Amino acid sequence: MRERFLFGYDPFVLPFTLGMVFIVLYLLIGSVRIILALNKEERLLLLRSMNPKQLLITAKDVFVDCLLHIKVFKRNILLGYMHFSIAFGWFMIILVGHLEVILYTPQRNGVLYYPVFFRYFVMETQQTLRGAFFFFLMDLFLLMILSGVALAIFKRFRSMALGMRRTTKLKIGDRFVLYSLWAIFPLRLLAESFTANISGGSFLTKSINHLVHGFVTNPDNALPIWWSYSIALGVFLFTLPFSRYMHIPTEIILIFLRNAGIKSTSYRNGYAESEIYSCSRCGICIDACPMGVNRGDIKFSTVYTIRLLRRRENPHEGAEKCLMCNKCVEVCPVGINSTRLKLLYRQSVNDSGQHDFSYLSLLRESDSSGKVLYYAGCMTHLTPGIYRSLFNILDKAGVEYSFMDKDGSVCCGRPLMLSGDVKGAGELIKKNTELIKASGCKTLLLSCPICYKIFRDEYKLEGIEVIHHSVYINNLLKSGKIKVKRGTGKYVYHDPCELGRGAGIYEQPRELLSETGILMDSPEERGESICCGGSLGSLTMSCDKRRKITEHALDVLNTNKPDIVATACPLCMRTFSPLNKKSETADIAQIISRNLI
Amino acid sequence: MKEFGYSLSPSSRVDLDKIDKIKQERLFALEPGFRKCMACGSCSATCSAGNFTDVSLRRAIAYIQNGQDLAALSLLKHCMLCGKCLVICPRGINTRNLIMNVLKVYGEK
């Protein structure tokens, strides 16, 4: 193997080289901007993450998320393969390209364009096994990429086949990048094939070379193709920052920052910016969003809110309408915590400070030393069936308890938090903390996942166990303190957003239900459960639109014809109950209470 | 005319002619439910904060319609936005949005 040209240069490399320089500078400036926007603590975190162990973890995450695309595979195999083949294949081609340069033309190591156009600049002097191996690898990965590109083109016309019902429309920048991306690899194949008789090649490039041999007897004929290949790369790199495909390089930055333990503190700058630019606008969140049943509300799905943020426009409507059910975060292949961004936006506009909670100081707590303290919260007061059933279970199990908010309660603060008023929520948290600590209780029992979420995440109740009733009842059952009769009732379990995605409690309620009846599957459950529509997360959604969401969620839950739609949230139950025409709606406590023996 | 040291105390009568209709329109645009209230009192009855202090969305809506903005504001500033009224309102008014927007529209200095 030796070089064909003395200087190892041809003007056709310019489009690529300039594009590469541009994008590297762009990313560098972008990264610096993000780092500058971080606060002191975050920068410290970032600095601390610069140790070998942490870097190794990040490298692994980058490999798994950005190259293998495991998350997309989980969503749909074809879609996963499409991403995997292009990303991993391209990465391997770059890697092997560099290896080739190091091995065969070490003097060109470090020349930006050399590994990319290697086959143009070299000629094969003798066939070796090692050469054949590299050629084979290159052709193999190229084939892999081409299959991915073919799938991508197919997906443009038939997105349904790849498991995507709805996706976003391409903007002009996106089109440049997409079409140049599609063009890069076929052009590379052609270019390498045209010079394969000089540089050598493998099963793909050699075969094509044979096919078009008459055409390429003069190596000059190959030059336009190499130009086209370089131009395609150049166009891709130059337009990348103005397109959704900017997610490809940004995601690496995102993973890096995320692994350092940084969270967004502004809805638009710093870490948030790396999240915003990491959005590929794949649109998986559009299908996931419960608001999508109202066609006019599709425009408020997360992907469009993030697009507004990226364009530095006002995300107000989407951010306020969102149910904060977190399903989009759950399914996001990049792992963008968009709910947090929306919450931060709300904080920037709704932290009005007009609330006055001074009246709370009048409240006094009664003594509940050593007992279980039950806090119904606002919502459970509207579903006496739930707390009465729970008390029945507690009585049966011989648990001593007291009812903290029997005569009305201080709200847990979660709804205020969701509205963006952190300060107001803080006052409620402070008061409740005082009351609970003063009561001397050992366990705080909650039947409302909205309360549970904030008590678990934001309250500092050292020494007091905070537990949701679905878990508590399951513990009672497991320890034999209560017994239930096994019936033939068919249940389907609806995961409340705040309990499932919010607090990761998926198994205990299911264990409970399968102890007393037959637990059926729902087509969309656990992390993909559909919000009941009653969520306090949404600030502006109207009653009519909520109803549509509820009806859709119920249709999905009733798919397998259960007798009872079981849930573990008073708000979900109240939302479902009047609209559920096909089955009964009941809380998990009611079901267990009915079946106690 | 020279003012004397005393004047007639202001009339306690609501004067519908002097209401700030523009603000009301703004509020209506932000939360169309504003005009749907039938004054059943469910919201005030169920109110979590209403256990401890004077909070009443129903009354606040009536006050706003009468142009008594300050009275309305003072009735809503204790609200914890817990959402009970949202769940219970028989007219399906988005009460939380209404409360937040009353505080915004009428609370501006």
Add this chain to the structure above:
Amino acid sequence: MNKEVLVIGGGPAGIECANSLISLGYKVFIVEKCSEPGGHLRKWDRLFPYGVSASDTLDKLLQKSGKAIFFYDTEVQTINQVDEKFVITLSDDTQLHVSSIVVATGFTLFPAAKKEEYGYGIYNGVITNADLEDGFKTHKKELFKANRVGFVHCVGSRDEKVCNRHCSKVCCVTAVKQACEYKDLNPDAEVYCFYMDLRMFGRGYEDLYLKAQNKYGIRFIRGRVSEVAEDVNGCLVVKAEDTLTSRPLKVTLDLLVLMSGMSKNDDNDKIADMLGIKTEEDGFLSLPEPTLNNCQTVTDGVFLAGSVTGPKTLPETLNEARAAALSVHKYLSR
């Protein structure tokens, strides 16, 4: 000749319509899904505003319906139109050939358990208007021992959350009637009525309201009940706002009567589908000419009577039944 008519529903509307059709010389089939005629009227004790006995009223209606052919415990399975005739298959596989159909399927009483916050089915002291009426009828003595009684108006009516925006029209006066009757049976009882608006629109209703205030001392509180809880003694703690004084209010009661409203019949969609007619947003069957003709449908030969098209009082229902019979007559003698 074209003399057979099918009446779907054997309640007051169906029976009275049959009576009129029989007197006009038609042969009438009545399909009733229960085992007895009378619909909701059969379950009632006395009727507002004059306190007339419901069973006497039903008996009088039934006296004239001797010639009608009743199918009990039966529902209409399919309806096919062949030329100008309707071929009907019933759930017992009987086939009927008729020239005209009157739909008089009435309403469904709102299931009060759907209003979770009132605790129907959870607290023993919470009953519905139908339960109380049954108590009057069967002389359930223990029901009348309560010393503090509340009536909650508009349960499942005027409520978007349970998909019933409409006013059920009759509950206000029914509540006042029942409250008075309760006082008759237990003069010591304190009785409260929680209302949103009192709609005393009919002749004699306002008199009944006045009597309830004057003679029985019933306390009317303008406010919708928001929550019902139980205290340590098992008494009901009812919360509402007294909107007239703008004070949140709570009262401890022994018995709470929920005035369940009139919801659309659960079978309306099925029936409408079979007959090619539509339902409105509220679920009741739609009328193409609601002002000029409250019996007519878009399908020739199919007529409507009674509360299948919305909440109605009994006299209104009976009038409509007669009007429907006349419409059938006009249609068949065209």
